[in-house]
Amino acid sequence: MSEYPCKFLVFFLRKRPALLYTLAAVVVLIMDYLTGRIIRFPIAYALPVVIAAWIGSKYASYCLAVILPLSRVLFHFLWHETDLLPVAVLNAMIAVLALLLYAYLVQRVSRQKKLLSKRVNLLEGILPVCASRKRIRTEKGNYEQIEKYIAEHTGVSFSHGLCPECFKKLYPEYYKDDDSTQS
Numbered sequence: 221m222s223e224y225p226c227k228f229l230v231f232f233l234r235k236r237p238a239l240l241y242t243l244a245a246v247v248v249l250i251m252d253y254l255t256g257r258i259i260r261f262p263i264a265y266a267l268p269v270v271i272a273a274w275i276g277s278k279y280a281s282y283c284l285a286v287i288l289p290l291s292r293v294l295f296h297f298l299w300h301e302t303d304l305l306p307v308a309v310l311n312a313m314i315a316v317l318a319l320l321l322y323a324y325l326v327q328r329v330s331r332q333k334k335l336l337s338k339r340v341n342l343l344e345g346i347l348p349v350c351a352s353r354k355r356i357r358t359e360k361g362n363y364e365q366i367e368k369y370i371a372e373h374t375g376v377s378f379s380h381g382l383c384p385e386c387f388k389k390l391y392p393e394y395y396k397d398d399d400s401t402q403s
Contacts, residue, residue, distance in 0.1 A: 237275045244268040245284055249291055257299050262315050265289060269319050273326035281327065285319035339374070 245268035252261055265288040272281035289312040296308050347369075348357040355363040367378045388395040 238277065238280065241268045241272040241275065241277070241280065241284065244271055245288060248288065252292060253295055253298070257296070257301050260292075262289070262292075262311075265315065265319060266322060269323050270326050273323045274330045276327070276330065278327055281323040282320060285323050286316050289313075289315035289319065 248261070248264045248268060251264065255261065265284075268288070269281050269284045272284055292315075293305070293308050293312045296305055349355065349366070350357070350363055353363075354366060356366050356369040357363050358369065370376055371378065382390065384395075
């Protein structure tokens with residue numbers, strides 16, 4: 221019975237990933253406000269930014285990278301601490317730049333991981349091949365030459381030639397047996 225809420229939460233968050241990083245951002249902001257002006261958790265700002273960047277929400281991760289550190293500046297007004305406002309603004313700008321860079325890097329890694337995973341799945345999966353004509357069935361259900369399919373999906377080029385057995389079978393008049401040339 222205790223498994224049910226966890227399964228529901230995981231299912232709901234997979235269906236609505238924006239809720240995950242929004243909820244994380246709200247929790248971080250509340251934690252930051254409640255701990256006061258002296259205790260800081262700027263590293264906690266990275267959590268919602270990373271979640272949004274990893275999910276693939278490019279603009280959401282950049283918005284969070286800007287909004288979260290700037291909210292700390294707004295907290296200074298709520299705490300009635302305006303004497304250190306220039307320092308708070310400078311710290312917020314440094315945090316914004318660091319989080320923007322971090323979001324960009326996480327997005328690149330996430331994108332590369334997805335592309336690599338797609339490529340590995342393509343190459344490791346079972347490819348349906350016609351037993352007679354040796355053609356591959358594509359995702360759309362069409363059949364195409366193996367060379368074309370592999371070249372389009374992997375970037376591999378092909379060169380064609382004949383093995384010795386086929387050369388002998390197709391062009392017997394041009395085939396010279398290595399044993400006959402040595403005697």
